[in-house]
Amino acid sequence: MHTATKVTVLALALVAAGAVTGQAQNNATVNVTAAVQQPVVVVKTRDLDFGLVFPGVNKQITLGSASAGTFAVTGQASASVNLSFVVPGNLNLGPTLLPVTWDGSWNTANAAGGTTFTPSAALTPATLSGTGGLFVFVGGTVAPIVSQAPGNYTGTVTMTVTYQ
Amino acid sequence: MRTCLTICSLVIALAPPVAAQTSVTGVRPLVFGIVFPGVPRAVPRTDAANSGQFDLRGRGGGRQVLLTFTLPTLMTGPAGATMPLAFGGNDAGFSVSQSVNNQVAFDPRAPYRPTLSNNGRGSVFLGGTANPSVGQRAGNYTGTITLTVVFF
Amino acid sequence: MPRPLLISLILALGAARPLAGQGVLVAPHAIYIDHARRSGTVTLYNPNPDPAEVTIWTAFGYPVSDSLGRFALRTVDQPDSTLPSAAAWVQAFPRRLTIAPLQRQTVRLLASPPAGLPDGEYWARLIISARGGKVPVAGVAETTAVRVQLNLVVNTNIGLAYRKGPLATGVTLSKLRARLVRDSVAVWSRLERRETAAYVGTVRAALVDSTGKVRSTLSAPIAVYFVMEPRYALSVAGLAPGAYWLRYELVTDREDLDPAVVLKAPAVRDSLLVHLP
Numbered sequence: 001m002h003t004a005t006k007v008t009v010l011a012l013a014l015v016a017a018g019a020v021t022g023q024a025q026n027n028a029t030v031n032v033t034a035a036v037q038q039p040v041v042v043v044k045t046r047d048l049d050f051g052l053v054f055p056g057v058n059k060q061i062t063l064g065s066a067s068a069g070t071f072a073v074t075g076q077a078s079a080s081v082n083l084s085f086v087v088p089g090n091l092n093l094g095p096t097l098l099p100v101t102w103d104g105s106w107n108t109a110n111a112a113g114g115t116t117f118t119p120s121a122a123l124t125p126a127t128l129s130g131t132g133g134l135f136v137f138v139g140g141t142v143a144p145i146v147s148q149a150p151g152n153y154t155g156t157v158t159m160t161v162t163y164q
Numbered sequence: 165m166r167t168c169l170t171i172c173s174l175v176i177a178l179a180p181p182v183a184a185q186t187s188v189t190g191v192r193p194l195v196f197g198i199v200f201p202g203v204p205r206a207v208p209r210t211d212a213a214n215s216g217q218f219d220l221r222g223r224g225g226g227r228q229v230l231l232t233f234t235l236p237t238l239m240t241g242p243a244g245a246t247m248p249l250a251f252g253g254n255d256a257g258f259s260v261s262q263s264v265n266n267q268v269a270f271d272p273r274a275p276y277r278p279t280l281s282n283n284g285r286g287s288v289f290l291g292g293t294a295n296p297s298v299g300q301r302a303g304n305y306t307g308t309i310t311l312t313v314v315f316f
Numbered sequence: 317m318p319r320p321l322l323i324s325l326i327l328a329l330g331a332a333r334p335l336a337g338q339g340v341l342v343a344p345h346a347i348y349i350d351h352a353r354r355s356g357t358v359t360l361y362n363p364n365p366d367p368a369e370v371t372i373w374t375a376f377g378y379p380v381s382d383s384l385g386r387f388a389l390r391t392v393d394q395p396d397s398t399l400p401s402a403a404a405w406v407q408a409f410p411r412r413l414t415i416a417p418l419q420r421q422t423v424r425l426l427a428s429p430p431a432g433l434p435d436g437e438y439w440a441r442l443i444i445s446a447r448g449g450k451v452p453v454a455g456v457a458e459t460t461a462v463r464v465q466l467n468l469v470v471n472t473n474i475g476l477a478y479r480k481g482p483l484a485t486g487v488t489l490s491k492l493r494a495r496l497v498r499d500s501v502a503v504w505s506r507l508e509r510r511e512t513a514a515y516v517g518t519v520r521a522a523l524v525d526s527t528g529k530v531r532s533t534l535s536a537p538i539a540v541y542f543v544m545e546p547r548y549a550l551s552v553a554g555l556a557p558g559a560y561w562l563r564y565e566l567v568t569d570r571e572d573l574d575p576a577v578v579l580k581a582p583a584v585r586d587s588l589l590v591h592l593p
Contacts, residue, residue, distance in 0.1 A: 027312040028188045030216045034196035034205070034239055034247060034294050034305045038572035042339035042470045043363060044448075053462045071470075075345060076572040078536040080387035080546075091464060098464070125386035127536075131298075144462060152463045160443075160471035162389050163345050164379045164539045198359050200343060242575045301571045302344070 038076055042161050046070040048138055056146035061139040063105045063112040070110075073134040073161055080127050082162040083136060085119035091142070091153035098153045103139040112137045123162070185223035186315040192217040194290055194309060199247075202298035209257045209291035212264045216290035218311045219262065225282035227316060231258070233272040234310040239294070242303035248295040249307065255291045262287040339470035340368050340415060340446045346516075347442060348577040349406070349427055351480035356425040358408075360444065362415040369447045370415060372408040372423060374476070376401040377441045378514075378541040385504055385547025389473070391441070402438035402478040405429050427478055435481025437513040439541065444472045475539065477514065485579040486510035487517075487540050487566055492586045494562050500549040501532075501590055503564060507540045513579050515540040517568040523550055523590065524561045531555055537570060555592055563587045 048069030053059050061067045073081070083106065090097035107114025108129035117124045119138060128134045136159070194216035199205045207214045222229060233256070238246040257267030260281040267289055270276040280286045288311060341361040349356040362368045376399065377391035395401035409424045425442070447469045491506040501523065509515050516539045523532040532550045550562075565585040570578050 024186045024315045025312065026186055026188045026315070027310055028190040028218055029308050029310045030190035030218065031193040032196070032216065032236065032239060032249065032292070032307040032309055033193055034199045034296075035574070036199050036201060036241065036247070036296055036300050036302050036305065037343040037359070037574070038302045038345055039200050039341045039343035039359075039361070040345040040472060040474065041341035041361075041363070042472060044339070044468060044470075048466060050464045053464065055462065071339075076537050078534075079572075080536070080538075082387060082389055091466075098462075123388050125382070125384075125388065142464060148462055150462050152465055154465045154467065156467045156469060158469040158471060160473055162441075162473035164387060164475065164537065198343060200341070200361070299571075303574045303576070 040075040040161070040163055041073070042159070043072050043074075044069070045072050048140070050142055053142060053144055055144045055148040058141055058143045060141040063103055063116070063137045063139045065139060068112065069138040071136040071138070071159065072110075073128065073136065075128050075132050075134075075163060077130050077132040078128060079132070080125065080164060081134065082123040082160075083117075083126055084121055084123050084160045084162070086121060086156075086158040087119050088155040088157075091155040093149060093151040093153045096149050096151070096153075098148065099143040100155065101141050101143075105137045107135050107137070108133060110135050119157075119159075185221075186313075187221045188311060188313040189219045189221075190217075190311075191219050191287075194292060196294045199294055199296050199300075201296050201300040204293055204295050206293040207291045209255055209267065209269070209289040210264055211291065215264065216309055217264070218288040218290075220280060220286040220288065220313060222280045222284040222286075222315045225280065225284055227280050227284065228277050229280060229286070229316065230314040231270075231276045231278065231288060232312045232314075233290070234312070235272060236307035236309065239305035239307040241305035242301055245301040245303070245305075247297075247300060247305050250293045250295060251290075252293070257289045259287045259289065260285070264289055339472065340370060340444065342444050342472045342474060344573070345474050346573060346577075347425060347474065347476040349425060349476070349478045351429070351433075351478065354427045354429070358423050358425065358442065358444070359420055360415055360423060361420045362417055364448065365417050366448055367417060368415045370413050370421075371445045372411050373443055373445075374403040374406050374408075375441045375443060376403040376439065378439055379475075379539050379544070380542070381544040381546050385545055387546070389441070400436060400438045401440065402427065402429070402476065403440040406440055406476065406478065408442070425476070429478065429480070433480055435483075435512075437483055438478040438480070439514070440476040440478070442474050442476045444474075446470050446472075479513065483513040483579060484511040484581070485513040485515045485568070486581040487515040487584055489564070489566060489584040489586055491545070492562075492564055492588055494588060494590050496552070496590075496592065497549070499551060499553040501552050501562065503534075503548045503550060503562065504545060505564060505586070507538075507544045507546065507566070509540045509542055511581075515566075515568070515581065516570060516573070516578055517566050517581075518570060519546070519548065520565050520567065521548060521550055522563045523552065523555070524563060525555075526559060531560065537572065538566070552592055557592050560590045560592060561587055562590045
């Protein structure tokens with residue numbers, strides 16, 4: 001084969017080879033990250049509802065009542081916690097008072113039949129379940145007098161859940 | 165000799181060093197941030213701060229590329245704990261303008277053939293969903309996402 | 317009955333408004349701040365359909381056990397220099413915020429320790445107080461009914477530790493004792509913190525029968541700041557009478573905390589023989 005032809009063939013081969021290597025492949029990576037944090041949370045799951053209130057007739061909401069307030073506490077399994085409350089002795093309509101007393105209980109199951117306590121500033125020890133759950137039930141009794149003035153009686157209940 | 169020089173020059177001209185003119189770069193990790201046990205956390209591909217991002221650079225304009233993801237199914241954390249990851253059909257996006265606000269969605273689980281911009285650029289954005297279990301162990305979890313790009 | 321009085325009685329049958337209020341999710345449930353960074357974060361999430369008004373403050377306190385072995389929190393309003401309190405110089409930003417429904421908010425905790433603070437671990441309690449959105453009172457125009465509206469405030473009280481310099485932790489275990497109480501074995505121990513940092517770990521207990529089989533177990537998180545005598549209960553319901561080994565140990569292993577913040581210390585163990593009648 002003529003030398004020029006050989007060189008031409010070689011050149012064409014090199015070009016052909018270069019055309020194949022022109023299809024380049026690259027790759028790159030990025031990380032994917034997350035940080036898991038165990039939260040604690042207290043959620044009201046049911047309102048404490050006194051319903052109809054008659055002047056002169058005490059109205060009690062028991063802990064087992066469908067009208068008792070319920071809170072669900074979630075945290076680390078088997079963790080020890082403390083419950084404490086600030087509850088009013090009276091609900092207020094301006095200077096007019098509506099006496100109220102309180103009842104409480106806690107349970108690792110969603111059932112009111114647990115450990116009873118009187119909601120107060122004193123610490124009530126409790127333990128979360130093996131799956132990190134705790135249920136707190138709040139009931140109470142309002143004692144309107146016969147001449148209880150109509151209106152919107154208000155009060156504030158403060159519940160503190162303390163973790164180790 | 166002259167013929168040889170001519171041909172050699174032609175070969176050199178016709179066979180440029182391709183690798184130096186194409187690149188894919190991992191720009192930003194996919195960040196799920198703080199995740200709570202039992203609560204899935206999704207990061208959309210349009211999240212400018214937390215979506216994963218790759219920048220592409222190709223030779224010339226208007227060229228097609230082939231994108232293939234290698235997606236992890238798990239992130240690994242403390243004491244060997246793992247957390248599942250999921251990617252859906254809308255979790256990846258390609259942008260010729262390299263803007264997170266201007267993407268064409270595609271399924272990162274399948275190869276995709278977009279076209280680079282006229283100046284040979286493009287960006288790929290990736291979202292996903294972390295699925296921590298209720299008993300997910302606390303701590304930092306990581307994984308690796310790989311994007312392979314074939315430049316034609 | 318006079319008509320006006322009858323009317324007033326009838327109109328007095330009011331529908332009481334239910335208690336309204338909610339809490340927020342707080343993560344992590346224990347905060348650790350390093351002196352090198354002097355800042356930390358806590359994430360709040362409002363899982364409720366109403367906005368949550370949140371206030372954050374610090375106080376000083378640490379876990380103790382009461383006379384019955386139950387967890388309690390000892391708080392000191394004005395800690396003196398003998399107590400390692402960080403409450404006065406750790407602040408949350410913002411301290412008051414409103415979190416929209418189903419939204420998260422990151423709160424930054426910044427520390428401004430006094431100059432020349434010695435190396436060590438300093439403690440505080442972080443209180444996150446959440447008040448729910450107001451419940452509208454139905455039938456406002458009807459002013460003759462007796463209504464009850466209760467506002468609920470939920471406080472979450474978690475621990476915070478500020479760490480400066482090299483730290484170590486440890487615990488000594490003594491006075492392990494057990495007593496059968498109905499269908500449980502009550503287990504007591506005296507735990508005394510060693511070294512410079514609070515001991516944060518897990519209590520594990522197990523009842524093992526004569527064949528070496530584990531019959532009952534217990535695992536609970538614990539934090540020992542000074543001295544505690546906690547009480548735990550292991551269920552023995554259904555277990556056959558006889559002798560069992562009670563194995564009791566404390567380890568610095570916590571699945572609910574980032575391993576990076578849990579100081580490691582050697583496990584401490586003890587055991588005793590328990591007889592079930």
